[in-house]
Amino acid sequence: NAGVMQNPRHLVRRRGQEARLRCSPMKGHSHVYWYRQLPEEGLKFMVYLQKENIIDESGMPKERFSAEFPKEGPSILRIQQVVRGDSAAYFCASSRDAQNTEAFFGQGTRLTVV
Amino acid sequence: GENVEQHPSTLSVQEGDSAVIKCTYSDSASNYFPWYKQELGKRPQLIIDIRSNVGEKKDQRIAVTLNKTAKHFSLHITETQPEDSAVYFCAAIATNTSGTYKYIFGTGTRLKVLA
Numbered sequence: 001n002a003g004v005m006q007n008p009r010h011l012v013r014r015r016g017q018e019a020r021l022r023c024s025p026m027k028g029h030s031h032v033y034w035y036r037q038l039p040e041e042g043l044k045f046m047v048y049l050q051k052e053n054i055i056d057e058s059g060m061p062k063e064r065f066s067a068e069f070p071k072e073g074p075s076i077l078r079i080q081q082v083v084r085g086d087s088a089a090y091f092c093a094s095s096r097d098a099q100n101t102e103a104f105f106g107q108g109t110r111l112t113v114v
Numbered sequence: 115g116e117n118v119e120q121h122p123s124t125l126s127v128q129e130g131d132s133a134v135i136k137c138t139y140s141d142s143a144s145n146y147f148p149w150y151k152q153e154l155g156k157r158p159q160l161i162i163d164i165r166s167n168v169g170e171k172k173d174q175r176i177a178v179t180l181n182k183t184a185k186h187f188s189l190h191i192t193e194t195q196p197e198d199s200a201v202y203f204c205a206a207i208a209t210n211t212s213g214t215y216k217y218i219f220g221t222g223t224r225l226k227v228l229a
Binding site: 035041056106 | 120146148150156157158159160163203216217218219220221222
């Protein structure tokens with residue numbers, strides 16, 4: 001079991017470009033969470049997805065950010081028209097179900113907007 | 115809405131001393147409370163967790179206590195070592211208005227163990 005895989009590990013984008021962050025959950029896990037972490041700060045919840053469904057996106061900015069978890073393939077966090085303030089580490093985590101089970105984290109994608 | 119508060123934000127202890135980190139949560143339906151350790155530049159990793167049907171759990175130098183009435187849970191690290199230096203996050207599973215669950219994390223505690 002390869003664990004939660006995120007790619008790329010590092011992503012540099014110019015202001016106005018699009019950033020696509022990928023997360024492949026652990027085998028057997030159908031629940032994915034995305035978190036954002038600024039330097040020296042905590043893990044801020046963004047979105048919770050199950051296969052083909054967004055369950056809770058209360059932490060997602062209303063504009064420019066979107067997430068999906070298709071039936072086949074990884075979960076994608078998409079940031080359109082990036083700005084410098086989007087620079088952060090983005091972690092995804094997966095769990096087998098949503099209650100009473102451990103969430104495993106990926107290595108994170110460090111997005112730098114220049 | 116759901117909230118998990120964590121204190122202190124930074125903690126320095128001498129090697130060999132104990133460290134205690136405390137969290138409080140707001141959702142009375144929360145029933146699973148994991149603790150994660152994040153070393154610099156790395157992913158958060160689970161170090162211990164507790165479910166609401168027990169009040170205490172111990173794993174070698176690490177223990178967690180839970181007081182459901184007061185909505186408090188704490189991490190205790192005894193005989194601290196330099197390699198314990200990291201950021202520690204508590205979390206609680208919270209329910210939203212539609213009845214689904216999500217992990218809510220505390221803001222983290224930066225622990226420094228001084229040799």
